[in-house]
Amino acid sequence: MKKPIIEFSNFTFKYRSQTEPTLVDINLKIYEGEKVLIVGPSGSGKSTLAHCINGLVPFSYKGDIHGSLLIKDKESKDMDIFSISKLVGTVLQDPDGQFIGLSVGEDIAFALENDEVSQEHMTRQVVDVSKLVGMEENIESSIHQLSGGQKQRVSLGGVMVDQVDILLFDEPLANLDPATGKLAISLIDRVQKETDTTVIIIEHRLEDVLHSDVDRIIVVDDGRIVSDSTPDELLSSTVLESSDIREPLYIKALKYAGCAITAEMNPSHLNTLKLDDCKNKLIQWFEATTQNEINEKASPILVLEDVTFGYEQSKNNIHNISFSVNKGEMVSIVGKNGAGKSTLSKLICGFEKVKSGRILFNGEDITKDTIHERSQRIGMVMQNPNQMISKHMIVDEVALGLVMRGVPENEIKERVEKTLKVCGLYPFRNWPISALSFGQKKRVTIASILVLNPEVLILDEPTAGQDFRHYTEIMEFLVELNHNGVTIIMITHDMHLMLEYTPHAIAITDGRIIADSSAVDVITNDTVIEKANLKKTSLFDLAVKAGIGNPKEFVTRFISFDKEVRKNGSGNAFIY
Amino acid sequence: MAAEMLSYIERKSPIHDLSGVTKLIIFLMWSTAAMLTYDTRVLLFLLVMSITVFIISKISIRDIAFVLIFILSFLLLNNIAIYIFSPQEGVKIYGTSHVLFEIAGRYNVTLEQLFYQLNITLKYFVVIPAALLFIVTTHPSEFAASLNRIGINYKIAFSVSLALRYIPDIQRDFRTIAQSQQARGIDLSGNEKLLKRAKNATSIIMPLILSSLDRIEVISNALELRGFGKNKKRTWYSAKQLKRADYITVLMGGIILIVSLVITFHDGSRFYNPFN
Structure with missing residues (x-):
């Protein structure tokens, strides 16, 4: 002993x-x-x-x-x-x-x-x-x-x-x-x-x-x-589930397929997992599930053309980056630490000036626009809410940008209240910000940008340090905004987030784009995974293990099924 | 870039090779000499030495331009203030009055006053290179060790070097915060009236303080968890062993200090008087 x-x-x-x-x-x-x-x-x-x-x-x-x-x-x-x-x-x-x-x-x-x-x-x-x-x-x-x-x-x-x-x-x-x-x-x-x-x-x-x-x-x-x-x-x-901790995705997939998970199956690791009769259930589930094709024709809202940038004259941090984001999309930008993701968002917001290349918004060249002009259309939410909050009360913080723009007082009041309602902060509107939790502060910062009516919202690691409950809350909130027409770009390390919420993903390594495709494509492509320091989703490996011929399709169907489940509001606890 | 001001500048030079303690002692002796003496000959000699050492260090004027301009404008201010408050100081000290031209009342321009203020300016120029060199050629890791070596409590020494080290980080934070606040329409540029700008600046200061407090909590926990402050003394991993060059340098510094003090005080006056 x-x-x-x-x-x-x-x-x-x-x-x-x-x-x-x-x-x-x-x-x-x-x-x-x-x-x-x-x-x-x-x-x-x-x-x-x-x-x-x-x-x-x-x-x-x-x-x-x-x-x-x-x-x-x-x-x-x-x-x-x-x-x-x-x-x-x-x-x-x-x-x-x-x-x-x-x-x-x-x-x-x-x-x-x-x-x-x-x-x-x-x-x-x-x-x-x-x-x-x-x-x-x-x-x-x-x-x-x-x-x-x-x-x-x-x-x-x-x-x-x-x-x-x-x-x-x-x-x-x-x-x-x-x-x-x-x-x-x-x-x-x-x-x-x-x-x-x-x-x-x-x-x-x-x-x-x-x-x-x-x-x-x-x-x-x-x-x-x-x-x-x-x-x-x-x-x-x-x-x-009852403690709001995220289960491994392969476990979730097994549960969706109707498998009862027992300790004898060694579920703690995919390599040791015994699938046995679950194999058939998985295959049946895979065949029975269809993917909801969502193919909306959309026009590009934000286009980067051949953008190059460097903090120093002699050295470039961003090399000839071109991509396009469509109106109403949810996009994630992924890549290892220091790959240039944050720099890219700074260029889009005009915090830094590009060396060469163009940035187009709704077809209009905004490369020469100032931070202020761009902020009318593109909002940026930083990772650490403490770096944005400067007022004592929630209403004042959210109103700040409008006050600065000289918007008439009654309009400010109306817009702030509307935004607070959208963000679920209305009941707290007269609270001091210091009394809020980290996740709520994050919401305040999102609200303070949202109130300016940007068409594109860029978020740097929106869910970093959040547990599953808060993660889901923030992400569902962003999905709702997205349905209301806001285009959302997220910089993230979270593979779950990318897979579950953003159909379109852009992977960056050393200031260059190495993939610009669907999230499922990115997360199942070995070369991209290795170059961008990502990790293959366990769903893919599960599908391989179960002998499903098209593991990528399995991942796609899982995501689409999962989305339906979440839309129906039953969230984490679904099948028993 | 401003983020680089007053931080260590890596070069290969004999000055960089000296231990931080040596540089600190030399700096202290140098300042003492420059502060005590008004003897123009001594000051000129120290100035030549200062400039020589500065050249040896391979630090270029461009590296320290920002701080230099700051100090020089302070020097100018100082000179103007001296003249305004005490236009006859030179006459009082040297006992003669060679008037160049009159302005009004007691304000005239004398050779003596000009000479006196020239000496003050020389003092600045003697001390500036020594002070800057100590800061920019001593590796920050060694900085605290040097302060501690000459008897300053290690906790204070460490705090000073920690503070210096965080300046670039805070500057980076400031930049990020300023950018994101500008995107919300808070204008800090010259387009805005001064009062409004000052008011707008508070919307950057607040987040800066909050995020710095976060930083402080993390670092103080990290310090404590790794036993900082446990004993009365501590050793230093990056302290440099004193080499022969260090002893020679300190010795030379000492001789220069003594000689300059002897020259300064041997005739009973700290001032060299060319007017007699």
Whole structure:
């Protein structure tokens, strides 16, 4: 029997600033050498649980604790954050924000510096650790020059250097492109096997984490543990749906096909999944499902012709990009970190000036138009709502753009109210923005752009950091806007989003377009997947596994079926 | 680009190779000498040295043009202020009055006043290259280590270097926020009246503060989780070992400081008087 290394007993925690406890009566044991995944929707308390384990609670975020939490047999509240940090190494969510050093070596050495290790020993240890995380070639490199995946390696190295017993990953996949996310999960797996540490991963992208095996999955909802089981057991239960966590797509497809999923089928991984008689059900479902052909003739609203741009004179970041977006489309722009997706949106909005090429809007050349002129037609919503919000009250924030344009007061009132109703914010209109959740703030920023009546709306990572419930809410809201005639362009890393919501996808690598086609085409094309750091959808592999001759068609039919299901409002819980 | 101002500029030069501590000590000694002396001969000598070192560093004027213009306009302002408040300072110091021409009342232009203000200007020109070189040739990683080495508490030293390091990030944030607010019709260009522009600027400051606060929370958690502030002292991964060149440089700096002070004070006056 293995020894528990973390042991919560009847543990309750309430933040000092809140009236209700965030964690209620937690009983949880994590054993030495285990790999545990903690999932849960936003606000479920999963981050607080992580903070309890790494000591930020109660030492940085104060509050009341009842019950006990033992870390390596020591009561955590009697230790201090520094001794806990010797036991628990935390890799934080934001790979950019957590870097302290400027070079790889310096960042890895940070914990050693604080322990007053001599420079000579430090250099040696840094070399050892960087070998472990595969960064030995880059010790001298500046962190800013690294790719997303390399950054993840460095932050892992920075905590491994302390020889911790427990590694805690707080949403390690956020902000990573799909292929890099997959590598990160493999890296965690390898490091755990080599060093025999206990690994705890907090993440809501379940399907991506399950790329490597985990021993147990803990589901947290509403401050309580609602499930503690093996991945196979969890996937064959109904816990995920009731806790608003997205099931892997292949599981969803199996359920649509009417298969009952049991733990004996090994559903946690597609490779080990036993299909047996489900195979026939899948094939039957595939044959019975037809795709709703939606072929609306539409005219192009936004056209880029041979656009080239560079931040510096001598170097170009965008090379001869041409594409066209039709009126009423929903398009996603995908590609790895730093491929030029955000730059492209800045060019469209006029934030940056193109070096050569033309941008046409409804056939009219707008290349020379100012930011202000373009903003009458094209609206841009940034990824981080905190970068847009400048007023205290919701109504003022939404009205801001109209006030600035000198629109008469009664018209402002009318338009703001209409927009707030469309965005579902009308009941909150007199609330201070600081009282809103992240998702609601996002809505406020969308509303503040929408009120200006743009014909095209560009959103940068509209659902980043959102759990499944909020993701669905935001996306359904965007679909509704789209039905009302707004053309929507999204920059995203989320393959689910691209597949489920945007029929048209454009993939970019190194400032060049490598695919401009249907989302299904993009996500099933191996060359594009590799070049743009995307990930093939599990639906495709499922279809191959079931022996369906046209896996791409299977994906297309699934998407169209799924859309129908969602339109009928039954959402996640559909067939039982 | 403005984003690059006052940050480390990578070049291969003997000045870059010196340890940050050496450069910091030299900068302090240099400033002391320049601040204490009004002896024009000493100042001219220091100026020649400053310019020589600046050339050796391979930093070009263009790299630091923005800061330089900022400092020079400050210098101009300073000179004007000195003249307005104390037009007879030179006469008082040098004891003679060679009037070039009269303006009004006590305001006239004397050779003495011009000479005095020339000395002030020289002092600026002596210190500017030393100060800028310390900042732009010391790698930010080493910056904190250098401050700590001369006795500044490491937490303060680290905060200073962290703040310097975040300047480019904040500038980038500012740019992004300004662009997105402009798209909502908030005009910050010269087309708008000054008062309105100032008011509009607040709509950028607010989001900037909010997103900077997010940043601060993340970084302070990261610092704590990795044991920052645990002990009274800490070591530095990127501190440079002192080499022979460092000792020689400090020694030379010391000699220059002492010699310039001796020359300055040997006759009992900090001023060199060419009018006698």
